[in-house]
Structures are given as structure tokens and as C-alpha cells.
Amino acid sequence: MDNELPIHERVPHWVLAIAPLVVLAAVLALLVVTSPFGDLGSMADASTVDILWMLTIIGFLAGIVPVAIGMLWFPFIRALDYRLIHAFLALSAGVLAFIAFEMTEEVIDYGGELESTSVAVVAAVGGVAATFGIMYALSRWRQRTAATGAEKSGLHVAYLVAVALGLHSIGEGLAIGTAFVLGQGELVMLLVIGFVMHNIMEGPTVVAAVARDTASPPLHHFAIMGVLAGGPVILGGWIGSLADSALLAVIFYAIAIGAILQVLVELAELIRFDADTIVTRLNAVTFVAGVALMFVLEDVIVEGWILPG
Template identity: 60%
Template sequence: MRERSNGALPQWLLAVGPVLVLGSILGLLSLTTPFEALVAVDDASTLEIVWLLTVIGALAGVVPVAIGMLWFPFIRDLDPRYLHGFLALAGGVLAFIAIQLTVDIVETGLAADRTGLAMGLAVVGIVGTFVAMHAVSAWRQRTMAAADTDANGLAIAYLVALALGLHSIGEGLGIGVSFVRGDTTQVTLLVLAFVTHNVMEGPTVVAAVARDRTAPPLRHFAAMGLLAGGPVILGGWLGSFANSAPLAVLFFAVAVGAIAQVLIEVAGLIRFDAEGVLTRTNVATFAVGFALMFFLEDVLAGALLNGVLVPS
């Protein structure tokens, strides 16, 4: 039996608190244009560009993931059946991202000057990453079996964070390209869009940890948050200095391969202490996670990027 937290805060506040924080940040970003005052790219030094993209990437990637991880105390105190459902919800989030990335691979690859090279990189990225992560997972399971331990959630949480981090590189590419073009309005809208849906990456990461007997030290949460959201910064750097379609396809493909392996890991984690994976609760929450990401990514974020929700 894992330990449960007994904090003084009521459950409803633990559930609503991150939403209030997210709403405040989105409100500030939508009412202001924080990137209008950015130094002109043509006059900026390389160091200035790197620093500004670091700040923007942290706001778009690290901050929303950290906000989402604030749901950990709420998730941790859920009944095991609903905790498994939350893991399934995380699977729905990951499945949507994988499908979206696959579409991006096809669209970006077909639009590239060297389509054959781009699609070849896609195959290598997906298959190579899946095989490599599967081998690492098998080694980890053998090591844990030899050590006679079932503290599996933290290891899988790191794998989830890694897969999401690889996906986040693609987001940073979009920010970097818009930045070097001097389109500060587009940068603001991209940040708004990424903050909106990246907040779901936080609970997706910590859901696996919540089923372990004890909560890990805070340094693990910080490391996983940086691993999941920090690559937006790396993508921003790459997008500003190496705007390459084949490179983007490769990063997208690596993320798809990683997510495919992580979905297998999440299913195994549910199966570890549950009668089955395809329960009504799990299927329903998987669908909710998928639908929620569709709303955040294709509906709400699309409205933001089209200027519907942001005053001109």
C-alpha cells in the first residue's frame, strides 16, 4: 500500500489551483504583447538571440509543464481505479500527440525540397527510437527484477517526460522560425497556443509517479519538468539558426517512436496492479484525454493562432 498525502488543502482546491494559475498567465499574455519590445533580430547579437529564445522557450515549455505538475497531490490521493484512469488519460494525450506528429511528418516531408531524404529520416527516426527505447526498457525491467523492487512509476515518468521533450523540440522550431522573421505577434500567439496545451503534459508525466508507494524527492519533479518542457528552448535555437525541413521531420519522427514505446509502458504499468487495461473507466478517460488535446490543440490553439481570441 502506497502512502497517501494528508495535506491541509482540500481536494477541490488541489484540483482547481493549477487551472487558476494557468488562467492568470493566459490572461496576462492575451491582454499584453510581451514580445513586442524584443530587440530587432537584424541588430541582435547571437548571444542576445539565444538568451531571448531561452526566455521565450521557458515560458512556452517549462512553465506550463510545471503548472500541470501541480496536480500531483490531487492525482496521488485518487482511488486506485481512478488513478489507473488518469494513467489512461495520459495515454490519450500521448496518442493524440503521436497522431498529430505523424501528420506533421507527412506534411513537412512532402513540402521539403528533398522529400525522399525527409521520409527516409522519418522511418529511421521512428523505428530507431522505438527499438532503442524498447531495449532500454527491457534492461531496466531486468535490473529492477534483480533488485526485487516494484518502484516502476518514476522510471516510466522519466520516459514519458523524455518522449514529451522530444515532441517539444518541434514546438520550439516554430517559435525560432517566427522569431528570426521578426514576427513578434506570431511568437506571442505561438506561446499562447503552446502554454494552453502543454499544461496537460505536467499531469501526464506525474501520473505514473502517483501510483508508487512513496513520492520521489522534489529534484525528480524539477528534472522531469525540464526534460519535458526544456526542449522547447533547444527547438527555438535550432529554428533560428537551422530552419531545415528534414531536420524537423527527424525530430518529429524521434518523438513518435518514443511515444509509441511509452504507450506500451503506460499500459504495462496499469496492468501491473489492475485486472485489465481495457476497463470502462480506462477507455473513457483515454478518450477524454484524446478529446481534450484535440480541443486544446486544434480548437482553442487554432483560434488563438487565427487571432480569434486575441485582440488585434
């Protein structure tokens, strides 16, 4: 029966491609129409619990919701042949590389606010190196204990991607939490809209590694990975509202950079597992496309149009 077929074989491919964009447009329209964070004056006398609860809601909207929307592209990606899935993995690597570059700029900016340059350097280099080394060792241990000798699973790579993006998301939460406690409701609103547009690309970046596996993982894995990737926006919001610290920002961003560098290694190995070479013309094009896409979303649309100046 047709109902027993996978969704990517029952639904037209073009529908799978545009459906997440339709959901995204609906969420953004709802935020613009309702303007839920336009007036934070009533929060001036709010308790710490109330503030943390409000930041939890904001973080959910800015982090988990867009990642979940982006994951809706999984059936579309899964319908692609292996060569195109490899290209999509390369696009994901481009997205991650751009995020790492952006966070490097943040480390430099926040490090410049510290009185001691040596402290900033130690925090940044140590955070990157320690995180990369720990994640690399955990990945190798995971591969040794779970190796079947038949097929390399992309699920553990997808989890690593989710963790790396989650560490990056803490930085987004820091910005939201700081603006929130300063009572800048309009800025909070703009940040949420910007991060929703930015984070939608994290969804397909997470699930791209799973799309090449023979069988789709159970739905609870998608839910867990979505929370891992987007949920830390909430944690960052809490930290930003309670402690405005340049040193903490340097440490968190450095940790995220180290995690992303390790994930880039994992993505390269995932492609190399069943391909003759990692760097093909198509993979190079999609890698550059991933960088360019994030540049448009982050630097042109979010910072140029949504958050000018």
C-alpha cells in the same frame, strides 16, 4: 500533527483540482497584459548570443512553466484510488496518442517540402523505428537492473514520458524560433500562449505514473522531469532560429513519435502490473477523453481561436 500529513490529506480535494488552473489563468493574463514579444524590431541587429538568450526566455515560458503548472495536479492525482489512477494513466495515454497523431501530420507536411520522397520516408521511418527500439531496450535494461520483485516503480516510466514529451517539444521550439527570426512578434506571442495552454496537460501526464507508487519521489525528480519535458522548447527555438530545415523537422518529429509509441507500451504495462485487464470501460472512456481534450486545446482553441488561418 496535521502538518505531518501529506498535502493531499491536508488540503481539500477541490482546491487541489482547481489550483493549477488558477495559476495558469494568472500566467496567461500576465502574458496578455504585458505583451512581451509584441515588437521584435529591436532584435534585427541583435547578436546571436542575444537572440539565443531571448529564445531561452521564451522557451522557458512556453515549455517549462506550463509543465510545472501541470505537475501541481500531482497531489490531486495521488489522492485517487488505484482504479482512478489507472484511468488517469489511460487519459495520459490518450493525450500522448493525440500528440503522436498530430506529429505524424507534421512529418507528412514537412516531408512534402523535401525534393526527395525517399529521403523523407527513410528519415521518418528510421527515426520512429530507431527511437522506439533504443527506448525499448533501455527500458528493459532498466527494469532488469532495478527489479525488486515486490513492486513495479512508476518513476522510470515518468522519466520516459518526460523524455518523449521533451522530444515533441523540440517541434514547438522550431515554430517559435522561425517566427522569432522573421520578426513576427505577434505570432511569437500567440504561439507562446497556445503552447502554454497545450503544454499544461504534459505536467499531469508525466506525474501520473508516479502517483501509483507507495512513496512520493523527492522534489528534485519533479524538477528534472519538468526540464526534460518542457526544456527542449528552448533547444527547438535555437535550432529554428539558426537553421530552417524541413529535413531536421522530419527527423525530430519522427524521433518524438517513436518515443511516444514506446511510452504508450510502458503505460499499458504499468496498468497491467496491478490490474486484471488494461482495457476497462473506465480506462477506455478516459483514453478517449484524453484525445478529445487535446483536440479541443490544440485544434479548436489554439488553431481555431488563438491562431486562426
